[in-house]
Amino acid sequence: MADSAEQAKLPEQQQGPSKSALKKAEKQAKMAAEKAAKASKKAAVPVVGGKKTDDIIGITVPKNEDFSAWYQEVVLKSEMVEYYNEIAGFFVLRPASMYIWGVIRTWFSARIEAMGVEETSFPLFLSSKSLEKEKDHVDGFAPELAWVTKAGDKDLEVPVAIRPTSEAVMYPYYAKWIRSHRDLPLRLNQWNSVVRWEAKQTTPFLRTREFLWQEGHTAHLTEELAGKEVLEILDLYAGVYEQLLAVPVVKGRKTENEKFAGGYYTTTVEGYIPSNGRGIQGATSHCLGQNFSKMFDITVEDPNKRGEHIHVWQNSWGLSTRVIGVMVMIHGDDKGLVLPPRVARIQSIVVPVGITAKMSPEDRKNLEAKADDIAQTLKTAGIRADVDHRDGYTPAWKFNDWELRGVPLRLEFGPKDAAKEVVSFARRDTGEKGAIPLAEVTTKVPELLETIQQDMYNKAEKSFREHRIQLTDWDKVVPALDAKNVVIIPFCLEPKCEERIKELTVSTSPENELLPEGKRAPSMGMKSLCIPFEQPEGLVEGQTKCLNPECSALAKNWVMFGRSY
Structure with missing residues (x-):
């Protein structure tokens, strides 16, 4: 198979x-x-x-x-x-x-x-x-x-x-x-x-x-x-x-x-x-x-x-x-991984902050113990949480490290947070920051993780939907591909026609070739990705032609084409 x-x-x-x-x-x-x-x-x-x-x-x-x-x-x-x-x-x-x-x-x-x-x-x-x-x-x-x-x-x-x-x-x-x-x-x-x-x-x-x-x-x-x-x-x-x-x-x-x-x-x-x-x-x-x-x-x-x-x-x-x-x-983004909460090994990392040389050993110990308590409370609520107690690294360094690893939610806890009885948070997917009352972490953190999961899906789904272009004009196909889209076109389903479409859609855009290699759209010809189960409207049986200009056959389905891996 x-x-x-x-x-x-x-x-x-x-x-x-x-x-x-x-x-x-x-x-x-x-x-x-x-x-x-x-x-x-x-x-x-x-x-x-x-x-x-x-x-x-x-x-x-x-x-x-x-x-x-x-x-x-x-x-x-x-x-x-x-x-x-x-x-x-x-x-x-x-x-x-x-x-x-x-x-x-x-x-x-x-x-x-x-x-x-x-x-x-x-x-x-x-x-x-x-x-x-x-x-x-x-x-x-x-x-x-x-x-x-x-x-x-x-x-x-x-x-x-x-x-x-x-x-x-x-x-x-x-x-x-x-x-x-x-x-x-x-x-x-x-x-x-x-x-x-x-x-x-x-x-x-x-x-x-x-x-x-x-x-x-x-x-x-x-x-x-x-x-x-x-x-x-x-x-x-x-x-x-x-x-x-x-x-x-x-x-x-x-x-x-x-x-x-x-x-x-x-x-x-x-x-x-x-x-x-x-x-x-x-x-x-x-x-x-x-x-x-x-x-x-x-x-x-x-x-x-x-x-x-x-x-x-x-x-x-x-x-x-x-x-x-x-x-x-x-x-992923320029900081590294961005993991959906449901598959992240660590869903929330607690980072103690505000620890200075002037802080007494007892105050530091109490702060770190409270950070451990927060993590344990989250674990009891079913959240995969951990605490970053690594010595010799600044909080900013730790933030960058956990962002690189894609941990969905960072919780920061310092003396100011302790005084207000809150924990500060930062979302990995959007960078949004805020505070959660300590008394509500067992409900608010799971809710926030589910929001992150859904928002990540919504963002990706919106992008995919906006880049699935339904076309009935052949002259617009290659420009659409060069603009990093996949296309849905009327197609006759004939194997030889599909092979010819691949040959006809190789990009020759001079603008694309002038771009740095990493910014170029793929230039290979497109191939069929699938016949979507959800068919768009507009294909008239016995009347709509296959979009390939060299094909005289009637279209049987809307088919999604694209340059692909």
């Missing part, structure tokens, strides 16, 4: 790479690793420790000047990832990232378990013989498939591949386990990592050679039952983005060109990155139809026709750690 990152395809040559190809690949990997190591050394300037002044080394590249460099700097300095310098294209996911992934996993697992999905774990290796069974489906995966050819100093008789996805690993056992329609539905999900040896430049979370995901694989008796589950899962994926990450998405169906290879149809949630105007695929839920059950001979006796056998209907669906990168790109 294809993940929310991108579709990959399996090998054409099933016997593994040649020795010369391996040698060449090793040389390229070594060069890439050296380059990544230099970049990491240059970018990973320490932000915590060693600095005791207010001139903290924070984010040095403005988001609107060089978006790519800004993003790399944010995920490194906020301690979300680290370069894995041993092998190019791999990254270490640090606790800050894994906490977010853990929240997503817990939320999603609870909901699919309620649907009857069970957890499983299959091996990460598959043989070339297994891949041969689905060769037609996976024909283009070859460049991204990682092969193991040796065990110790001995060559393997049959090379084994590291899974890029698990159909070929799992489905032979579906054929073994499913004997009767009473065994249906079979619904399994696994949380694992997969390897796709990207040849292109890798980017933390968005394009990596190994990534974490969940992959669900299910079998059903009928098309109707399979289709019902496809949409249920898609709604859950939208929930991950919108309810947890405060990221708006558009739900829809992929065109034939963009659907999962070998599947019957693909549904998707699509996001939008305002800083560069690119669309981004969020997660996909596929109806595989009976294509794979025919490949792997997964059949049951037809309950309505005794003695006859039918192939089961299958689905697959996946969500990857790409979601974290999307969240960072949309909400």
